[in-house]
Amino acid sequence: MLKKISYMTAGESHGKGLTGIIEGIPAGLELTEEYIAIDLLRRMQGHGRGKRMKIEKDFAEIFSGVRHQITLGSPIALIIKNLDWVNWEDRMAVGKPKKDHKKVTMPRPGHADLAGVMKYDFDDIRNVLERSSARETAMRVAIGAICRKLLEDVGIQIGSRVYQIHDIVDTKAIDKDLNMSKLNSLADKSSVRCLDKDAEKKMIDVIDQAKNNGDSVGGSFEVIATGMPYGLGSYINADGKLQARISQAMMSVNAFKGVEVGAGFASSAVFGSELHDEILYENNKITRSSNNAGGIEGGMSNAQPIHVKVSMKPISTLIKPLRSIDLTTMEPKLAHKERTDSCAVPAASIIGESMLAIVLADALLEKFGGDSMEQLRKHIESSGKY
Ligand code: EPS
Numbered sequence: 001m002l003k004k005i006s007y008m009t010a011g012e013s014h015g016k017g018l019t020g021i022i023e024g025i026p027a028g029l030e031l032t033e034e035y036i037a038i039d040l041l042r043r044m045q046g047h048g049r050g051k052r053m054k055i056e057k058d059f060a061e062i063f064s065g066v067r068h069q070i071t072l073g074s075p076i077a078l079i080i081k082n083l084d085w086v087n088w089e090d091r092m093a094v095g096k097p098k099k100d101h102k103k104v105t106m107p108r109p110g111h112a113d114l115a116g117v118m119k120y121d122f123d124d125i126r127n128v129l130e131r132s133s134a135r136e137t138a139m140r141v142a143i144g145a146i147c148r149k150l151l152e153d154v155g156i157q158i159g160s161r162v163y164q165i166h167d168i169v170d171t172k173a174i175d176k177d178l179n180m181s182k183l184n185s186l187a188d189k190s191s192v193r194c195l196d197k198d199a200e201k202k203m204i205d206v207i208d209q210a211k212n213n214g215d216s217v218g219g220s221f222e223v224i225a226t227g228m229p230y231g232l233g234s235y236i237n238a239d240g241k242l243q244a245r246i247s248q249a250m251m252s253v254n255a256f257k258g259v260e261v262g263a264g265f266a267s268s269a270v271f272g273s274e275l276h277d278e279i280l281y282e283n284n285k286i287t288r289s290s291n292n293a294g295g296i297e298g299g300m301s302n303a304q305p306i307h308v309k310v311s312m313k314p315i316s317t318l319i320k321p322l323r324s325i326d327l328t329t330m331e332p333k334l335a336h337k338e339r340t341d342s343c344a345v346p347a348a349s350i351i352g353e354s355m356l357a358i359v360l361a362d363a364l365l366e367k368f369g370g371d372s373m374e375q376l377r378k379h380i381e382s383s384g385k386y
Contacts, residue, residue, distance in 0.1 A: 001245045004365035005358065007143050013133035014088035017081040020139040022146055024365065025065075027073035028373035029150055036060045036145040040080070043141045043350040047191040048207040048217070048343025052135075055084045060142035073371055078142050082135075092130070104129065105327045108335040110316025112254070117327065125327075125336060134315075134344065137253060137351045144354020147361035153373065154364070154380055155227040158357055159183035160349040162193040163309075165219035166206045170199035180226055193221070193346040211342035214320030218255070218313045219345035223352045225295070225306040225360055230385040232301040232363035241299030242306075242363060249355040250310050255348065258311040262294025277304070301363075303386050308356065312348045315341055 004024045011018030040058040058080055065076030085092070091101045104125035107113035116128030148158060159180030163170045172195045174183060187193040192203040203219075210217045233242025247259045267275055278289035286303075294307035317340035324335035368384065370376035 001239055001248045002358070002362045004369075005147070005362040007358070009136055009139040009143070011080075011082075011136065011139065012092060012130035013082075013135035014084055014092050014130060015082060016085050017079055018136065018139040019080075020060075020078045020143050021075050022078075022143045023075040024362070025071050025073070025076060025146060025150060026365070026370055026372050026376055027071055029071040029146075029153065030069055031062070031066055031071055031076075031146060031149055032069050033060060033062055035149060036062075036078075036142050039141050039145040039148070039350060039354065040138060042188060043138060043347045045188075045191070046193065046344065046346030047204050048211065048341055048345075049347065050339055050341040052084065052339060053341075057083060058138050060139075060145075076146060078139065080138055080142060091126075103328075104336050106321075106324045106333045106336045107327065108316050108318070108338075109322045109324060110313070113336070123328070129338065132254060134253075134255065137347075137354075140253075140358075141351060141354045144351075144357045147357040148354070150361045150373075151225075151227075151357060151364065154377060156225055156360060156364070157181060157227055158223065158225045158353045158360075159187070160193070160221055160223040160353045161187040161195055162203075162219060162221045162345050162349050164221075164311075165192060165194075165203040165343060165345050166210070166217040168199055168202040168206055170194040170196045170203075172196040172199070174222075174224070180224060183224070187349070191346070193349050207343040210314075214318060215342070216314040216316075216318060216340070217343050217345075218257075218311065218315075219343070219348075220309060220311040221345060221349035221352055222307065222309045223349070223356050224308075225356060228295055228301045228303055228306055228360075228386075229367075229380070230301060230303045232360065232367055233296070233299050235298040235300060242301060242359075243294075243296050243299060245359050245363065246306070246308055246356060249359045250308065250352060253348070253351055253355065255312045255315065255344070256310050256352075257313045260294075260309040261296055262307050263292040264294075264309060267292065306356070306360070308352070310348070310352050312345050315344060 007022040009020045060078040063077040065074045112132035113125045157180035234240030243261045250259045291304045295304040321335035326333040368379040
């Protein structure tokens, strides 16, 4: 559903690394590897992460498309090396392996394992799980960081926080006037990326409880974009609708199971008069009495902050596995165990920010266009309405 930007990632979780290419970023955007590294580091954090994150130091090397810290308008290629590769070289060898390796044959409920082996006629689930692993999201975050830089340079900021882990809810409201870099710096200080200290403690406890039981927990986070102009997206056709484009991007992450825009599901339980955001005119500016629409009306941004909530299921690799079968014998067996995280919701919120950045950068380029950042800025200055 992207219209101006296209991107692709490649790479197996325990292969040599992840590669990614993004095309459609205008020339003249200032970009450094260090800037991308900030979000990669944020994705690696969070209470409940497993041992893999202690092995890796995710860093995206820019391979092409940037010269002297400025984008060239050409495809930008990135490489994130897997430091864990040294431990998997033979098991994941591109060529003939030196020895036989035990096949993975007990599919994990909730993972891509069963449908994946059926689809590709594999007899080894490792051929599926390596690519379906959430490791791939490291490259999405690197690509998202490039889009975030473009948005930042034209005044659009993206922030997020976790508001629920398992059944623990952080009810502390985000201050209406809080800017997104402040929100991120507050959330980043917490190992669960929530705002309320009591909720934080309870969230940490519930993650520890899950971990001690060989279990996992999911949760929900919200992502907000400020500085939005009117009219990103469109009401004229299905594939132009901004909420559809955002939902598609969020739901393209395996573990994300639900997306709400603005008041979302709660909208169905209130009267129209309670829900809709009244239109006011104050200090020479159109304002709204609330933002239950989440910044999108009729498939277009309405100059209010974009507000999206996303839920993540508990990770499906369990240290205390669920029932499954051995696909070689069809005998009952417990599901495959693989090193895993007990909770990755804090990391998921960074992935959510990245997915929103990609969609908004794309919709911004669709509306305003330009081969260079200078042209884009001029187009926004001359026709952007806020
Ligand atoms: C992940 C890397 C993976 C997992 C996790 C996310 O590394 P490993 O499999 O070596 O531990 O930690 O992915 C899953 C739990 C999953 O089920 O896909 C990462 O880089 O985020």
